[in-house]
Amino acid sequence: MCLSEFTSQKLPLLVKGGASSSFMVVAGHEDICRYFTKESESVVVSVEYCLAPENRFPAQLNDCLAATTHFLETAEDYGVDSGRVIVAGDSAGGQLAALVCQSLVSRPELAKVCAQILIYPGLQAVDFNLPSYQQNRAVPILFRKRAAFYTLQYMNGDASFLEEVLEGYHVPEYRKQQYRKWLCADKIPIQFKARGYKPPVPVSCVNEVYEAVKGLSVPDGSPLLVEDAVLRQLPKTCLVTCEYDVLRDDGLLYKKRLEDNKVPVTWYHIANGFHGILSFFDKGWLTFPSGKKGMDNIVSFIKSL
Structure with a gap:
């Protein structure tokens, strides 16, 4: 995985129960977004935020927050219910999805996010020896x-x-x-x-x-390190981890923190999965059945809301 791919993981907004499917997707994640839209009957909006290293954090978070806030404020223009919005992301996008949900805790004037989906997210940069x-x-x-x-x-x-x-x-x-x-x-x-x-x-x-x-080493960019007062206000969470992934333990530790703060967590662990496996759910001879199963588990979570 090259630098541009890691730093450009997109942040989809999944809107459950939209009247029709619409797309603002980026090529790298178009197949994933289309699958979620079709299988869960949801609207998907994918945010193309600015990239590193040309743009340093928190520029990416600011882009995602602006897009999410705008969508929550204008959801009716797209024929969707602002109370049914899910924030999702994978890898670096998983970190941004978690930070967006944490940031929205302090925005009571906006509709509350229905759920967050964090797919093998990177959630801390303190300990690279877990x-x-x-x-x-x-x-x-x-x-x-x-x-x-x-x-x-x-x-x-x-x-x-x-x-x-x-x-x-x-x-x-x-x-x-x-x-x-x-x-x-x-x-x-x-x-x-x-x-x-x-x-x-x-x-x-x-x-x-x-x-x-x-x-x-500060909480601003590490969702795992935020205080309990913020965590306990977070929405239902779907968390996906893979056994053969350096980021696995970030997910496991965040799962524990959320559960300790009484946040409902649906956890899918791909026992033979590696980082990025969901991108290989439908790639011909490069398809991994575990990637397809992971996608379907996420769809099931969306449908359950």
Whole structure:
């Protein structure tokens, strides 16, 4: 997966029960959006937000928030119910979908989002040594080093201090202590450590690294690190994870946080899946049955709302 693909994951807005299907989709996700529209009888709007590294975070979030807010305010113009809007995204788009839903908590004048669908989302940039990062460090299509590289490009505009970030030199001790209750390998079920996990050797923060990339260790861009007061106001959630994905544990940890805050979570884990597998649900000889099953599980969730 090249940089442009990772940083351009689109944020679909799925509107349940629209009178007809309409599309504002981007080529990379058109097949997925069309499938969701047809199978769930929903309107799908796909947001083409600005890309990194030319545009740094939060430019992408601002684009998605603007599009979502506009749609919620004008839903009737499209013949849909503003109270039936679902925010969804995969990979980097999953992070943006989660951040959009968190941001909308403070917008009571808007219709409340009906649900969020987070498909193998990246939800934190503090710990690149969780079990899934270790186990799947060399599994295509998203390697561990590539994930950190893309994150730095996305958040910082360049990949300086890549090796230092991988080892954890960018996180101050007080931040580690603050996040330990949410972001810790101990919070991950034991079965997901069966393929081997070695707790990393603790390292001390290097101030130069922290100052250069401090946006990585604050909650603004990491949905997993937001306070409970925000989480408990989030809508029903569909969360998809894949066993052979460095981002698997981000999803597992967020699932636990949502459930701890009484947010209903429907979880689909693709036991033999890899990052991006849903994009291969209908690719001829490159089709993966697990990708198709994952798509159908999401459709079932949409129909259940």
